[in-house]
Amino acid sequence: MSTHATTRVVxxxxxxxxxxxxxxxxACYVDDLQREGMWYGATVRSxxxxxxxxxxxxxxxxxxxxxxxxxxxxxxGENHIHLIIADQPCLADGKVNHREEPIVLIAHPDRNKxxxxxxxxxxxxxxxxxxxxxxxxxxxxxVVWGADxxxxxxxxxxxxxxxxxxxxxxxxxxxxxxxxQEHLYIENNGMIAEYSAEKGVTVWGSLQCPYYVFKSLxxxxxxxxxxxxxxxxxxxxxxxxxxxxxSNLACHAALLAMKSGxxxxxxxxxMEDLAATTKRHPARVRHRTALDSDGxxxxxxxxxxxxxxxxxxxxxxxxxxxxxxxxxxxxCPNVRVRSRAWATNMVPFGAFRGFGAPQxxxxxxxxxxxxxxxxxxDPVELRRRNFLHDGDTTAxxxxxxxxxxxxxxxxxxxxxxxxxxxxxxxxxxxxxSAVKRGMGVAAFYHGSGFTGSGEVVLNSLAxxxxxxxxxxxxxxxxxxxxxxxxxxxxxxxxxALGIDYARVEMAPPDTGQVPNSGPTVASRTSMVVGxxxxxxxxxxxxLLRAQAGLGASYTTEEFFAACECYRQAKxxxxxxxxxxxxxGIKWDDQKYHGEAYPAFAWAVYVAQVAVDTVTYSAEVEEFxxxxxxxxxxxxxxxxxxxxxxxxxxxxxxxxxxVVWQDGSMANNQMTNYIMPTAEDVPPIHVFFEEIPFRHGxxxxxxxxxxxxxxxxxxxxxxxxxxxxxxxNSIPLLPEDLFAGxxxxxxxxxxxxx
Amino acid sequence: xxxxxxxxxxTVNGEVREVHxxxxxxxxxxxxxxxxxxxxxxxxxxxxxxxxxxxxxGELVNSCLIPVxxxxxxxxxxxxxxxxxxxxxxxxxxxxxxxxxxxxxCTPGMLMxxxxxxxxxxxxxxxxxxxxxxxxxxxxxxxxxxxxxxxVAATRDSASATDEGAHDAR
Numbered sequence: 020m021s022t023h024a025t026t027r028v029v030x031x032x033x034x035x036x037x038x039x040x041x042x043x044x045x046a047c048y049v050d051d052l053q054r055e056g057m058w059y060g061a062t063v064r065s066x067x068x069x070x071x072x073x074x075x076x077x078x079x080x081x082x083x084x085x086x087x088x089x090x091x092x093x094x095x096g097e098n099h100i101h102l103i104i105a106d107q108p109c110l111a112d113g114k115v116n117h118r119e120e121p122i123v124l125i126a127h128p129d130r131n132k133x134x135x136x137x138x139x140x141x142x143x144x145x146x147x148x149x150x151x152x153x154x155x156x157x158x159x160x161x162v163v164w165g166a167d168x169x170x171x172x173x174x175x176x177x178x179x180x181x182x183x184x185x186x187x188x189x190x191x192x193x194x195x196x197x198x199x200q201e202h203l204y205i206e207n208n209g210m211i212a213e214y215s216a217e218k219g220v221t222v223w224g225s226l227q228c229p230y231y232v233f234k235s236l237x238x239x240x241x242x243x244x245x246x247x248x249x250x251x252x253x254x255x256x257x258x259x260x261x262x263x264x265x266s267n268l269a270c271h272a273a274l275l276a277m278k279s280g281x282x283x284x285x286x287x288x289x290m291e292d293l294a295a296t297t298k299r300h301p302a303r304v305r306h307r308t309a310l311d312s313d314g315x316x317x318x319x320x321x322x323x324x325x326x327x328x329x330x331x332x333x334x335x336x337x338x339x340x341x342x343x344x345x346x347x348x349x350x351c352p353n354v355r356v357r358s359r360a361w362a363t364n365m366v367p368f369g370a371f372r373g374f375g376a377p378q379x380x381x382x383x384x385x386x387x388x389x390x391x392x393x394x395x396x397d398p399v400e401l402r403r404r405n406f407l408h409d410g411d412t413t414a415x416x417x418x419x420x421x422x423x424x425x426x427x428x429x430x431x432x433x434x435x436x437x438x439x440x441x442x443x444x445x446x447x448x449x450x451x452s453a454v455k456r457g458m459g460v461a462a463f464y465h466g467s468g469f470t471g472s473g474e475v476v477l478n479s480l481a482x483x484x485x486x487x488x489x490x491x492x493x494x495x496x497x498x499x500x501x502x503x504x505x506x507x508x509x510x511x512x513x514x515a516l517g518i519d520y521a522r523v524e525m526a527p528p529d530t531g532q533v534p535n536s537g538p539t540v541a542s543r544t545s546m547v548v549g550x551x552x553x554x555x556x557x558x559x560x561x562l563l564r565a566q567a568g569l570g571a572s573y574t575t576e577e578f579f580a581a582c583e584c585y586r587q588a589k590x591x592x593x594x595x596x597x598x599x600x601x602x603g604i605k606w607d608d609q610k611y612h613g614e615a616y617p618a619f620a621w622a623v624y625v626a627q628v629a630v631d632t633v634t635y636s637a638e639v640e641e642f643x644x645x646x647x648x649x650x651x652x653x654x655x656x657x658x659x660x661x662x663x664x665x666x667x668x669x670x671x672x673x674x675x676x677v678v679w680q681d682g683s684m685a686n687n688q689m690t691n692y693i694m695p696t697a698e699d700v701p702p703i704h705v706f707f708e709e710i711p712f713r714h715g716x717x718x719x720x721x722x723x724x725x726x727x728x729x730x731x732x733x734x735x736x737x738x739x740x741x742x743x744x745x746x747n748s749i750p751l752l753p754e755d756l757f758a759g760x761x762x763x764x765x766x767x768x769x770x771x772x
Numbered sequence: 773x774x775x776x777x778x779x780x781x782x783t784v785n786g787e788v789r790e791v792h793x794x795x796x797x798x799x800x801x802x803x804x805x806x807x808x809x810x811x812x813x814x815x816x817x818x819x820x821x822x823x824x825x826x827x828x829x830g831e832l833v834n835s836c837l838i839p840v841x842x843x844x845x846x847x848x849x850x851x852x853x854x855x856x857x858x859x860x861x862x863x864x865x866x867x868x869x870x871x872x873x874x875x876x877x878c879t880p881g882m883l884m885x886x887x888x889x890x891x892x893x894x895x896x897x898x899x900x901x902x903x904x905x906x907x908x909x910x911x912x913x914x915x916x917x918x919x920x921x922x923x924v925a926a927t928r929d930s931a932s933a934t935d936e937g938a939h940d941a942r
Contacts, residue, residue, distance in 0.1 A: 032869075034868055034869075034939070035868065035871070035873065037876070038868045038873060039860065039868065039939055039940070039941065040876075041873045041876030041879050042860060042864040042867055042868055042873055042876075042879060042883065043811075043851070043852070043854075043855055043860075043864070043941055044809075044810070044811025044812075044850070044851035044852055044879075044880040044883075045811070045852075046876050047810075048813065048877060050810075050813075050814070051804075051810040202911075203911050204875070204877075204911055205813070205815040205821055205823055205875070205877045205878050205909060205910070205911055206813065206815070206875070206877040207815075253876065254875065255813070255875045255876065255877025255878075256874075256875040256877060256911050256912055257875075258911070288814075288817055289815065289816045289817055289818070500875055501874035501875025501876070501912040502874070502912075503874075655870070655871040655917070656871060658871070658916075658917070659871045659874060659912070659913055659914075659916075659917050662913060662914035662915075662916040662917065663874065663911070663912045663913050663914040664914075665914055666913075666914030666915065667911070667914075688816070688818060688820070689815075689816040689818065689820035689821055689909070690816075690818060690820055694909060694911065695914075696906050696909060696915075697901075697902045697903075697905040697906045697908070697910075697915045697918070697919075698902045698903065698906045700914050700915050700916065702916075703914060703916050
């Protein structure tokens with residue numbers, strides 16, 4: 020029913036719903052908003068990574084009567100940010116576990132005075148020994164979290180790995196590392212809060228998940244549901260960076276609002292945002308792989324470790340997705356993945372587009388090229404011999420019931436990039452050129468929606484209603500932050516209702532007005548929430564046909580006339596639907612066995628890279644991205660998602676290095692944390708193969724995270740092809756290239772003429 | 773705003789404005805706070821991201837790096853001054869059509885950079901577009917659709933802003 024061959028609105032490049040407001044500069048981001056009598060908040064943070072707070076003193080040079088000051092003692096409810104485990108204090112109480120941990124909040128009517136006063140709060144500590152690396156945490160010499168520093172672990176097992184080594188023709192081992200990555204949304208985190216005894220807490224802010232913030236506010240303020248309201252303002256990029264952190268900031272702003280009796284705005288500047296908020300988890304992945312003499316995988320044994328930082332945040336779910344993407348899109352009878360997320364005294368890591376998958380996919384796809392080199396097989400051929408096909412099982416023994424077209428994606432990627440001809444040509448040119456060119460491939464999947472039973476637990480509710488002035492509103496808590504939620508969901512509703520796109524809009528992203536349709540994460544909006552909107556719309560049409568005389572075919576005006584007819588007779592014109600899992604989904608959360616995801620998006624990416632052996636710079640010259648994401652709901656937005664993800668992935672591979680000092684970001688400025696600019700992105704060629712997925716909105720699967728998974732391994736594989744040297748860590752900066760190339764071969768004497 | 777501060781007069785989007793502000797106050801803050809023109813955004817505060825870009829005396833500037841005293845007598849154009857006669861400017865129209873705006877936070881600056889580029893070079897090639905926009909960071913699009921928007925805007929720019937097909941800007 021949802022895989023219509025022909026659609027009017029779905030699949031068409033309709034204008035972005037909020038596009039005109041953004042282009043006119045009148046879209047309202049949080050820092051564009053003012054409230055009557057508003058004050059400004061600022062945060063006093065720990066400047067040591069671990070220790071006991073001995074004293075907090077306020078410099079007498081500042082007239083503190085003008086300020087409001089909040090500490091942990093002012094928290095009316097639980098002093099914890101509600102997420103998965105209640106371990107992260109809203110404000111540090113007696114001890115600190117990472118640099119930049121918030122300790123004291125201050126507010127003042129003048130924004131500059133609030134900021135200036137931060138340095139007038141003097142905190143003294145008794146320092147404790149900190150740990151920063153995975154290895155230090157594993158050694159457990161210092162236990163900084165729980166009984167053993169272990170935030171979470173998983174063991175995934177299929178077949179019998181231990182027996183496989185004895186009869187393997189080849190055993191190949193490798194260790195791969197990925198660094199932290201900063202989201203670098205261009206709009207920093209920001210929030211405005213108001214408090215009144217009558218209405219409770221209201222916040223407006225830049226955020227992805229209104230109901231996450233809602234839950235945190237409820238527990239920190241110990242308030243009932245009807246006394247907390249969260250409203251998303253226009254959000255200037257998120258990429259996962261506004262999934263968890265806005266809960267902390269909302270609680271901070273609201274505590275200041277409650278104590279001051281004024282609305283309080285807290286907008287971080289870039290340095291504070293970079294230093295204090297989450298980043299992508301660094302990871303270390305060790306592979307041991309057995310193959311038979313034909314290059315078929317016999318066993319995959321993976322040891323995965325991530326650095327979670329000082330608090331649990333989303334480390335367990337990031338580790339879960341990392342684990343479930345670690346074996347790549349390959350069929351293998353024997354698999355073991357042992358994964359652990361370790362606590363350290365780093366600023367906590369959190370959600371970031373891909374959510375653990377880019378880390379383990381980098382390792383697997385880099386490792387595949389090392390296997391190919393070790394056993395003397397073409398990297399493409401090695402992948403083809405091991406690709407998953409219809410009916411095969413994944414590492415969790417999930418049966419591939421939907422079509423898997425990896426060979427087709429590979430064929431197209433090779434053809435579009437002219438892969439073999441270029442490899443041959445570059446190999447010849449590289450012998451006589453200081454610039455070495457290479458081609459690299461990565462094949463991968465990304466699971467759409469929450470893992471395992473996650474969507475059932477979320478139990479999302481979404482709907483549509485019709486206003487008396489003739490507009491349909493989509494009722495969801497899913498938010499727009501550039502990826503196209505507003506456009507996609509209104510397209511789906513307009514299509515399913517059979518009316519004009521212009522007559523459908525989003526209800527305000529306000530917990531006071533929309534139901535909890537789950538968070539805007541995990542590539543779930545198009546597939547899962549879109550499907551709910553589609554079902555609610557179809558249900559509304561049936562209702563209007565049965566009870567308001569709507570005909571078999573109708574115009575937009577006749578639709579709204581029927582709505583008014585229904586409203587006169589019955590009242591509110593509203594239709595809602597709850598999530599229903601596709602049939603046959605079974606997931607064992609203990610054994611990590613079964614249907615890990617309702618659907619997978621698939622891709623093969625190819626990178627062409629040039630390495631200059633004089634300057635040691637690596638440049639991505641061209642990039643090809645072939646993917647199958649189900650039905651493409653909007654061709655322009657979909658391509659924009661892929662291109663943006665690839666650019667972010669190029670940064671992850673070659674530019675974006677977080678430099679650490681005492682566990683916080685030392686290069687916390689755009690001047691020295693370098694993302695790809697307009698002059699750095701390669702030409703990107705995007706291709707979609709469409710296989711509609713029955714249980715997604717009009718056949719859609721997830722798309723948003725997929726493009727971040729492939730660039731890093733494709734680029735480093737291309738560098739391997741260009742130079743013959745294996746680089747197994749990202750980011751790979753010129754100094755790393757220099758070190759690796761210099762170590763692999765004696766430096767040639769310069770040619771003297 | 774305080775009358776104790778010296779007056780600074782300049783033209784914004786064709787209108788003469790006078791503000792009393794500390795001379796070293798950033799033009800960005802004067803535009804946003806005094807003049808309520810919140811289209812220009814602060815992304816970094818150090819001239820790296822370009823989301824505060826405005827045109828001043830025919831040049832593209834980062835308004836976070838301009839003390840307001842430097843704007844005395846200047847002609848300034850912000851994103852709010854692009855659309856005319858209730859219709860989107862051809863550059864805005866091209867960004868809408870091509871997917872040049874996603875989250876929208878870099879968009880006002882990106883539009884001003886594009887306006888500046890096309891004013892100096894009405895038909896830039898791809899390398900010139902890349903160079904012209906290199907001071908404006910976009911984290912959503914990967915720039916590809918922005919380049920396409922500029923190409924489309926360049927072909928349309930000769931057409932008038934009152935193009936019948938243009939979207940309503942009211």
